[in-house]
Amino acid sequence: MTAVINVFLKEGVLDPQGKAAHHALDSLGFAGVDDVRIGKQIIIKLDTDDRVVAEAEATEMCETLLANTVIEDYTIEIN
């Protein structure tokens, strides 16, 4: 199975890269942009066919290494 993990700064934690991209979009004339947040996507191939096992493993990876939960939230999608 494949775990697609998205890591973003938590709501309320200022995202300087998102702010800069937002500003650039405004400058380029893209109207109606309310907010921009930039995160990272981590794709992990797992050698299990069990969705529950894959999700549990990916969660542990996020909690241990892939996200710093002091400042970041993550989402996991198992395919």
Add this chain to the structure above:
Amino acid sequence: MQKTLKVAVLRFPGTNCEFDSQYAFEKLGHTTELVWHENETLPTDIDLVVVPGGFSYGDYLRSGSIARFSPVMKAVTTYANDGGKVLGICNGFQILTEAGLLPGALKRNNNLHFISKHQNLCVINNDNAFLNKCEKGEILNIPIAHADGNYYIDDEGFKKLEENEQILLRYSDENGERVVVNGSVTSIAGVCNEAKNVFGLMPHPERALEAILGSEDGIRMLKGFEA
């Protein structure tokens, strides 16, 4: 006579301030030993562990996030939990926050720039093993050089830092007024843990040892560990 300290200076792949850190403590008359990150133990009878600056593991994923799982960090954690003194400078500060030995986290600078310059710092608390040779409110001029120095901590954590006098230094002007350098919460430049034996700061005291190079204020900071 002043006690000679035995200082262990850690070295990860990508560390680049290990020799400056050694030079600094040796200049003050202490002995140092480099410790490779794969070591599972620290040298015996040490008085201080320095986690120096640099770009451990290329700052991949997040600054300090991979180095903190190096074998030597287990030994450092045990050492710190037993009351041993640990000083993290710049990338070392990032590694210590990632390891959970210091509260908070360090984010990308607000202006997204790598900031490299001399910066005034205001001493906020000096009742600790690090800044005891400095006065409260004293202004120190110390170089900074970082991209991820934007200190973040939530409101609850911040309250604890203030109550326990864990805020060590803030970025300031020459009068001690806070200045925004990288977006840090209340301009924090350095903190310690609750037990006050683990210290972390973004500025580089080991680069401020000679007046001819702009500042020798780093000496007073590092000499604190002699007390």
